[in-house]
Amino acid sequence: MSEVHYDITAELEVVTPLHVGSGRTRRVARVRGKQDENDAPWVAAIQLDHAGLPYLPASTQKGILLDLARRRYGAGERVEALFGQVKDDGTGRIGAVLFRGSSMDAKRAPSTADLPYAQDAGLAYDAGGLPAGVFVAGRTRIDRASGTVDDGKLFFQEMVAPGAMFPLRLVLTARRARDEGRDLLADLLGLLDGLTKEPATFGKGGGQALGALRVVAGSLSVRKTTLTPDLTLTTSDMTDVVPSPATDSAGAVFEERLELVCEGPFMVIDSSRTRKKKQTNDPRNREPQLKAARIRERLPLLMGPGLKGPLRARAAWLESLAAHGAREDTRTPIDAKSVDNPDEVLRTAGEIEQLTPVERLFGVTGFRGLLSIVDLQVTEAEPWEVTSVKLDRFSGGPIDNALFTSATFVGTRIAVTLRLASRGTTRPSEADIELAKRLVGDIRVNGLMLGHGGNKGFGWFETVTEDA
Numbered sequence: 001m002s003e004v005h006y007d008i009t010a011e012l013e014v015v016t017p018l019h020v021g022s023g024r025t026r027r028v029a030r031v032r033g034k035q036d037e038n039d040a041p042w043v044a045a046i047q048l049d050h051a052g053l054p055y056l057p058a059s060t061q062k063g064i065l066l067d068l069a070r071r072r073y074g075a076g077e078r079v080e081a082l083f084g085q086v087k088d089d090g091t092g093r094i095g096a097v098l099f100r101g102s103s104m105d106a107k108r109a110p111s112t113a114d115l116p117y118a119q120d121a122g123l124a125y126d127a128g129g130l131p132a133g134v135f136v137a138g139r140t141r142i143d144r145a146s147g148t149v150d151d152g153k154l155f156f157q158e159m160v161a162p163g164a165m166f167p168l169r170l171v172l173t174a175r176r177a178r179d180e181g182r183d184l185l186a187d188l189l190g191l192l193d194g195l196t197k198e199p200a201t202f203g204k205g206g207g208q209a210l211g212a213l214r215v216v217a218g219s220l221s222v223r224k225t226t227l228t229p230d231l232t233l234t235t236s237d238m239t240d241v242v243p244s245p246a247t248d249s250a251g252a253v254f255e256e257r258l259e260l261v262c263e264g265p266f267m268v269i270d271s272s273r274t275r276k277k278k279q280t281n282d283p284r285n286r287e288p289q290l291k292a293a294r295i296r297e298r299l300p301l302l303m304g305p306g307l308k309g310p311l312r313a314r315a316a317w318l319e320s321l322a323a324h325g326a327r328e329d330t331r332t333p334i335d336a337k338s339v340d341n342p343d344e345v346l347r348t349a350g351e352i353e354q355l356t357p358v359e360r361l362f363g364v365t366g367f368r369g370l371l372s373i374v375d376l377q378v379t380e381a382e383p384w385e386v387t388s389v390k391l392d393r394f395s396g397g398p399i400d401n402a403l404f405t406s407a408t409f410v411g412t413r414i415a416v417t418l419r420l421a422s423r424g425t426t427r428p429s430e431a432d433i434e435l436a437k438r439l440v441g442d443i444r445v446n447g448l449m450l451g452h453g454g455n456k457g458f459g460w461f462e463t464v465t466e467d468a
Contacts, residue, residue: 003227004180006172006238010192011219012056012102014110014166015199015212016376017137017159017303020060022047029128030117030272031136031156043136043156049103052131054160058099061168064200065097068191071252071421078187096184098171109133110163114294115301116272133164138271139305154271162295168192168215185222185238192220198375209304209373209416253428254420256440260448260461265386265408267292267458268306268451288385288405290452298380300409302450304373307416310450311373312362315439316340319358352426357435360428361420370428371436374417381409388456408458 025042032040049055062083069079084095112118115135123129130136137159172188174181192215199212222238270293293301319339327334337343340358346366355364363369390402420428420436428436444463451459 002180002229004174005225006174006181006185007223007225008168008170008172008188008192009219009221010168011216012166012168012213013216014160014162014164015214016162016209017135018046018054018164018211018213019044019137019157019159020047020054020056020211021045021157027128028117028119028130028136028156028158029123030119031138041154041156043158046134046158046160048131049101051103051106052125053106054104054131054134054164054166056102056166058101061102062097062099065191068194068200069187072191072194073187081184082188096173096181097188098173100169100171102166102168104133104160105165105167106132108165110161112161114296115161116270116293118272130158133161134158135161136272137303139303165216166213180224180226189220189222196220208308209376212375252419252421254433254436255417257415257417258440258443259413259415259464260443261414261464262412262450262459262461263410264460265384265406265410265453265458266300266381266412266451266461267406267408267453268300268302269293270301288407290405291407292409294409296380298383298409300378300381300412302376302378302414304376307376307414307450308362308373310448311418311439312340312358314442314448315361315435316358318438318442319356319435349425357429357431360426360432361435368423370420370423370426370432372419372421374419375415377415379413381412384408384410406453406458412461413464414461 022045024045026045027040028043031043047055047057066079066083069082073079080093080095082095082097084093086092109132112130112133112135116138117130117136119130125131135158137157138154139157170188172181172185174184195213195215196217199214201209201211201213224236224238226234226236228234267290270291273291295301316336316339320334320336323339324334339356340362341356341364344355344359344364346352346355346364352360352367355367359367359369361369361371385405385407387403387405389398390404391397392399418436418440420433422428447460447462449459450461453459
């Protein structure tokens, strides 16, 4: 019998900021934390290769394709044949697909000049510099009750910038497979072809649309190598021979695409931009006190967690409203923890059924949640500096000769898919599905507030209508 294997190559492009953690923390030169603090904060470091470039481990690549395969093909022989199986007794089988770790293409490293905590290219890594194509994201924990930022809950992570490219290299072995493994090849190409149409998430924060990568259209190639019993070695191009099945949303019990627009000012604060203490009196040369985070000059930076926090707060509010209306005694307020408990920790799989619909959708410590943010897209918008009068915190009145300027965006549009699907053996309940539908319906009617300054009219997004 002939030995057959297929060499499959493609290009992966980072769509949303990617963090594949190394388990280490480090100091980064420009990350200083709060003003007047003595110690600079620690930054969660990403994995790097021997040359100091961002690195995608083989296990990470296998994990995401395995997850896609289970959602598309279900748990069974087709998935086990590709990716293998490990049984409880320690036995199992090796899958037909072999993965190789992948380093970022240094020649096509994206510019990080406009991203938070951008650094001089000459600053060495050991001196607190950042690798090519990497920036630092300052993230904050969102208060579940209000949907606003928790005070003092800022943490920092290294992120690979959108636009970074990674080579994908797989080997499919078909040593004992029938028909030279063509069924296996078709299944694997179906997964990769799907990634050209819809990004999948790698690394930490996948359920929040962080770490989304896609296969660059036209980059997928397949080469077949055959070793015959008489030791004759032949190779042939198979790129156009084996068709790829069409993609779908297998496994999703509810899925909706939302398109939102903010006609007014919108900003997610860039915590790396520090305003100079000494300013010129010429208003034309004065720097804004606050500046929106951005990927490029006209492209706002909005990461998945900045969307998922407000979504969770809205869902909790809707559940509290429904619970309040169903009670006979409406004078007693609803206990917020009965709807969404921020201290909830899942210790065993059997406790999943005890979680509330909000907790099942968005997750708790120990359980990722069933609702995912998929394919988050932000369009370019018009930069706009908004100048307003600074208010006294005690009296609420304006302070004389005190102007406050924010560098924002207007006309920001976002598009995102909310997908409710099973996770492992946990399927969404009827209450989960009903809440997801109610959440999307409420957003279509009432919009959603995102980013900084909602109390002063910033970040009020409305659903895009057909007329718009």
